[in-house]
Amino acid sequence: MEPLALQDYICSLDPAALPRVLRVCSGVYFQGSVYEMSGRECCLSTGDLMKITGLRLLSVVCEDQETGRATDLPLNFTGHFQLSGATLPDQPLVPSAMHQGREGKEPWGCTLHQVLRSEALRGQALCCATLPGRALHLCPVYEVQAVMHMRKEVVKIPSTLEVDVEDVTEESQHIYFIKPQMLSEVLGMDGAFPKQAEILEGPEHLPIFENDWIPRLYKGQKILIHGRSCAWRVLASSCKGRRSSRHFLLSSTYQGKFRRRPREFPTVFDLTASLGTSQALRVVVTKDWESTEEELPSLSVGDRLEVLHLAKTQVCRQAECKTIDVLICSRSSGEDEECEQVMLPLHLEGGFVEEVSDCRRYSLPEIVEQLPLPCEVKVATKDSSLASDILSSFSALRLEAQITEPFLVISLCEEPSVSFQIPPRWLDMALFFTGEPVPSQTPSTDRSKVEELTEAFYYHLLKLMPSDAAPPPRPPKRRDSRDKAGPQLPRGKESVEKPKPLLPLASSTALPKESGLLPLKPTSVQSPPVVRSTPNAYAPHRPGVQQTPKPFPRARDVKSSDDSDHDYELVDEDLTQTIHKMKGAVLHY
Known part of the structure; x- marks a missing residue:
């Protein structure tokens, strides 16, 4: 076949x-081009x-060849076309089925779609009683639906x-048009598995x-894609601290056994997670x-x-009353002590360790079914199907949550007996x-x-995991921060006293006995070396100012009241000298 214009x-x-099947030969798109459609x-x-x-008729343009005027015809145009007298003598064409049976009013002609499907009328000059012009040309525009490689x-x-x-x-019967798909689309496919596939691009993320x-x-x-996996997963972490912990997804097919370990709860709010479960938390x-x-x-x-x-x-507190949430607990100080109910605020930061006397060995499905998550466990029996069970190397594992993300079972064509599972959406x-x-062989080894x-x-x-839990409550403001705002009313017998000013060093040798303060040691006695304190980590920090701890005064510098006053005068002298130097520098400038 000779090349033709696509139209x-x-x-x-x-x-x-x-x-x-068509092959692109030449034209405006000779070297290839990109166009946008829909x-x-x-x-x-x-x-x-x-x-x-497939083909779909989009529009039909009717052009008058004498005047060059073009008109868009609706696809439901009801007029009838005949060959123009300028091309052929008038003669009846195929009668219109829409108007047959009307005596004396049988107009002869073809409908719009009959003209477009007729090879004899395609490209001919036509006329229509409802349209002006004696030489009309119909130009249809189709939407071409095609399949292409990749x-x-x-x-x-x-x-x-x-x-x-x-x-x-005819010569392209053996050509297979590759249709790329995403692995996530395979999850919703119906059909027989396994299927062989070839990767076009590796993982996106x-x-x-x-x-x-x-x-x-x-x-x-x-x-080889073997189909969807029926296994679910459990998110687990090794209990070695947040920085050094390692994280795992455990399949429900894991055959190892676990033994429970006591859980740790940093706050009372964390204890409330056990409410609503069948097992009481102690x-x-x-x-x-x-x-x-x-x-x-108080707690001990x-x-x-x-x-x-x-x-x-x-x-x-301090003439201010408010309602707070508390956790009601039964408390006992020993085995023989009677229990009493206590109210603990949710913001209480303490140390709580679960009492566990369960020595049973649980499988992973049994843990999910019988124990509340999260829970802490230790591997008691390794999974013998694994060459190396890494979970057994940890002293504790925290099973955090169950995950039901869909996975696909896949194996490499070069190793069809070994399978692994991929979460396509991840x-x-x-x-x-x-x-x-x-191959008909099914995988015998699961590496996931x-x-x-x-x-x-x-x-x-x-x-990504849903969480409906409310954020933990904020602890109450510290009392010292409220004291800065102004005087506070005493609560009950308690009262906040202002700190007394330090006495001068000179008067420290004559303290009355009833004051309860010990006098300073005589200067003749050699004092032990003073260990300098480190800066307070909670002291306010001013930007741009390097905070250094102020050194303690040495014992040999404290001689008498005169010496003490002299120390303060030295500081004033240093300050005066510094000011004097600054003035001199300004005058010199």
Whole structure:
């Protein structure tokens, strides 16, 4: 077939003969060009192949060949066309089906769509009783729907695109048009698995797992997709502190056994997480806490608490009363002590360790079903199916939450017996199905039972997890910060006394005995060396001023009241000399 303009080829194409394969030959797009259609870009280059799968009539332009006037006809135009007398003598054409059966009013002609489908009338000069002009030319514009290599969507281009094409359908029967897909789209696919695919582009984002199979997901790698995984995951962290902890995703297929470890709770607010669970929470206090409110009790190391329920109470401090949330607990100081109910404010920062007497070994599904998360465990029995169970190397693991993100079971074509599982929405990549036959062998080894997370993705995952928990309450303001605002009323028998000014050093040798203060040692006695104090970490810091601790006065510098006064005069002398030098410098300038 000789090359034709795309418009001429499409107008002569019988829709019943689709699909047809075309090759781009030449034209305005000879070296390739990018055009935009309906918000999507497409590039056509010489030699490109496209399979025409459908046509849709967009518009019809009626042009008067004598005057050059063009009119857009609606697609439901009801007029009828005949061959123009200037081209052929008037003779009846195909009768219109719309008007047959009307006696004396049988207009002869073709409808708009009949003209467009007729090879004999295509390109001929026509006339229509409802349109002006004796030589009309109809120019249809179609939307060409085509499939192209490496195009995810169906390409839609106008038939008027200035491109020359040739029909190569017969010699292109063996050509397979690759349709790229994202791995995340495979999750919603119906059909038989496994399927063989080839990776077009590796993972889009940074690695989320610390393993050796993610680097093998590169362009050109062939994989077998076995379908969706039925396993769920548990997010776990090693209990070595936030900076040195490691994070994992544990599959429900993990075959190791765990033993419970006591949980630690830094505040009373953290104890409220156990409310609503079937198991009562019992903890031991590991840090003393002295209450500043008469209505609330103090805690001592060794106190045993059982969490009961939440309540509200009113506390009064310095003539100001307010209602706060408290946690009602049952407290006992020993095994023989009677229990009493106490009210603990949620902001209380103390040390609480869970009392655990459970020596049972749990599987991961049993933990999720029977124990509240988060919980702390230790591996009691390794997973024998793993070459090296890294979880057994940690003294404690914190199981944080259950995750139901969908995974796909995948194996490399070069190792079909070894599988790993990918979460496509976290680790997406482009691929296409090759259509090649797949082996009947099913994977016998799962390498995704324990996946270590990268530090960055772990914190990203925490943001993705839903949380309806309210933020912890703020602790009350410190009393000293309120005292700065002005005098406060005393509460009960308590009163805040202003600190007394320090007595002069000269009068310290004559202190009355009833004052309760010891006099300074005589100057003749050698005093031990004074250890200098470090700067106060909580002292206010002024920008631009380097804070250094003021040194203690040495014992040998303290001789008498005169010497003490002389020390202050020396400071004034130094200041006077400095001012004098500054004045001299200004005058000199």
